[in-house]
Amino acid sequence: MGITARGVGLLVAAVVLLAVGFRFAYPELALLGAAAATAVGYALVTAAWRPRLEVTRHADPDRVARGEPAAMTLTVRNTGRLRAASLVAEDRCGGASVPVPLLRLRPGRDTTVRYDVPTARRGVVPVGPLRVTRRDPLGLVALSRPYGGTVPVWVHPRIHPLTAVPTGAGRSLDGRVDAVPHGSITFDSLREYVVGDELRRVHWRTSARVGELMVRENVDTSLPRLVVLLDNRATAHPDRVDGVAESFESACEAAASVVTAAVRADLPVVLLLVAPEAAGTAGAGVAGPGAAPLDRLAAAQLGKEDTLDATLTRLRRDRPGDTLVVLTGPGGRGSLGRIGALRGAYPSVVVGVFGAAQPAQATELVVIDAVDGAAFAAEWDRVRRW
Structure with missing residues (x-):
């Protein structure tokens, strides 16, 4: 609860008038002071009334590519039974405020407001909560309360179509990529039986132990596995304009393009970030390591923290794939030698450098110098040696 400047002035005047009136026996001044104090008390009681509002919001859509339109539909319903609500409200949309008119909102009625969500920049745009400000008729007290929760709108990086996908060492015998998802006999895991599974894949010993049918899950080792490593170190992207590193935005677009191309080709792909990601949930607008790749790129x-050496060591030890795609900025050119040391663990290593003033020099690596995501996609499709 906040008292306005007018309310503070009137409250001070009430104290002074009451003190002077009682001290020097001036009933008129005491009466004026009592009236001023009564006005402040009335303002406090009026502003303290909490309207019963139900707030629902719907993002259409809640996930968009950068620059695509997105809208938020906000519905406010007066669930009270006696009084109509005439309030001043505003909805938070990112760093901006959107006015929401709540004039003479009768009990049981609702009002709907629809407005555009800014998508000019990649990121997670938190929308909400709705803040309702209650004022008294004299403007002495203003009380602001939040209503409803926060809904994130995920602005993904732009995706540029890629016609080629590196196949690394995972090729079938006839020279093409084998897209059969369960074609090999390589054991991967056990899962519960579902209708339609072949009985010859049932693992009877485990089924007898757990009391339900368990099926062997095999993987196709002929499929190439891609690892996309996004260098999100601040030192790798030193050039910023208004706090935004365009080289990092371009790297995010390239990562989204490679991941999308791999998914469309039914190829396993893993997205990794050099610097640690913020842990959280999608509902809070934070995407952790277990979230979808495009959501992670949006967030x-x-x-x-410079954890490049630890990340490269983990890649060399775990080997989550056979084709490594590293995307970095101008500050990462000095790390190409350390990245090239992974050639023994990964048959194919592709490095994308964004925003560099001079082309990178690396003989054992496939290096793509690009100014933005679109240029990276064009150069990517020209590569003939993976």
């Missing part, structure tokens, strides 16, 4: 931020 990706530059990190100050």
Whole structure:
């Protein structure tokens, strides 16, 4: 609850008038002071009334590519039974405020407001909560309360179509990529039986132990596995304009393009970030390592911690794929030698460098120098040696 400047002035005047009136026996001044104090008390009681509002919101859509339109539909319903609500309200949309008219909202009625969500920049735009400000008729007290929750709108990086996908060492014998998802006999895991599974894949010993049918899950080792490593170190993207590193935005677009191309080709793909990601949930507008790749790219931020050596060591040890795609900025050109040391663990290593003033020099790596995501996609499709 906040008292306005007018309310503070009237409250001070009430104290002074009451003190002077009683001290020097002036009943008129005491009466004026009592009237002023009564007005402030009335304002407090009036502003303290809490309207019963039900707020629902719907994003259409809640996930868009950068620059595509997105809208938020906000519905406010007066669930009270006696009084109509005439309030001043505003909805938070990112860093901006959107006015929401709530004039003479009768009990049981609702009002709907629809407005555009800014998608000019990649990121997670938090929308909400609705803040309702209650004022008294004299403007002495203003009380602001939040209503409803926060709904994130995920602004994904732009996706540029890629016609080629590196196949690394995972090729079938006839020279093409084998897209059969369960064609090999390589054991991967056990799962519960579902209708339609072949009985020859049932693992009877485990089924007898757990008391329900368990099926062997095999993987096709002929499929190439892609690993996309996004360098989100602040030192790798030193050039910023208004706090935004365009080289990092371009790297995010390239990562989204490679991941999308791999998914469309039914190829396993893993997205990794050099700097640690913020842990959280999609409902809170934070995407952790277990979230969808495009959501993680939307929430990706530059990190100050330099963990490149630890990340490269983990890649060399775990080997989550056979084709490594590294995307970095002008500050990452000095790390190409350390990245090239992974050639023994990964048959194919592709490096994309964005925003560099001079082309990178690396003989054992496939290096793509690009100014933005569109240029990267064009150069990517020209590569003939993976």
